[in-house]
Amino acid sequence: MNRRIGILISGRGSNMMALVERADGYDVALVASDKPDAPGLAWAKSRGIATFALSPKGIGKAGYEAQIDAALREAGVEIIALAGYMRLLSDDFVARWRGRIVNIHPSLLPRYKGLDTHARAIAAGDAVAGCSVHVVTEELDGGAVLGQAEVPIEPGDTPEILAARVLAAEHALYPRVLKEFVANERPNPA
Template sequence: MSGRGSNMMALVEQARGYTVALVASDKPDAAGLAWAREHGLATFALSPKGIGKAAYEDALDAALRDAGVEVIALAGYMRLLSDAFVARWRGRIVNIHPSLLPLYKGLDTHARAIAAGDGHGGCSVHLVTEELDGGTVLGQARVAVQPGDTADTLAARVLVAEHALYPRILAEFVMTPLDHVRAVALQLPEAEERADGFFVAGERFAAVEGDVLRVRDDDGWADVALGGEVDWPAVEDRVARGWELVAPAGLLEAGGR
């Protein structure tokens, strides 16, 4: 949903492992809607004024389901969702909040962090529940509070962090382990996917079996757990290294890490 349009734009422009099916807003004149249409995205716009919250949320719910939406990513959507709406989409609504939750729920987060003398502000991507800013935190980015910072200067730097954090965490939230590995493996030169893994020049270099990655390494094969907390940058490096170990010499200048 749009509102704080720059976060919505970041989600669209950095989409990896997910597809933006619909951009929706409760403000029909929101600039983000025009931007979304210019980029070929489906949009939904409806003001709740005159029809009431329940009717508005029923229409929004229908539009989301008609568009095939599976996960809702709030981006500056300042209207509180009803408990009934949250219940319909339980576990499938995420939001980004400009503080290091559980610190500073609600508004004026940057001013509150500065007033408290905190060394860092930041942002958190979290699941949306009936409790305001109270759902499980999926990821955070810390931003140092600098001498002389105001709420506005800190907010500007936190927003940069939001643009990097939100698309990454959303991708991690919606992608299966196989999706993650596929996104990395198929970017490598001449890599292909078969039923039993990922290959280059007929040699297998990685495979996903449930929540385990089997990947080529210097000693043959290694197993890497993909359940729970996963260091995905490290996994990406392992996949790329596996490709390097079996790729023909002529390809090594074109890819890998």
């Protein structure tokens, strides 16, 4: 039986689209966003996927996370995949979903945690960049790495050019790693 996942996005949702289109071993039960106008929500709706959107403005982080948590549980979500979700989750939220949240990050972790990963890799003179899928913990980009893909840094690359190549690698890596993760992750009802 397929596992039910929820995907959190903040924008166009290109990684969410890759997860939906290459779903194997899991069903996308809900796509949720902190931005009600996120373009990825319309795409998910057009595919018949349930969506949830709520801005945290005016309700605070705890109130916002309580509502997103309730929506995920109501949809029967077992595992959360962050796909371009640009908010930091609270320690309490991570603890409630311990070991059941994964994220795609645009660097070869543990290098370049946080933002501006492509510019940092180019500035360091690295020969390769890439992406990592990891388990989300309370430490920013600090959980166990489940899979990585390398992308060469070419002479003359800008952060934007490198970002486009890394994004293509993310679209291939994330569905494969999520399939492996859901197959190996034991059910843990909340």
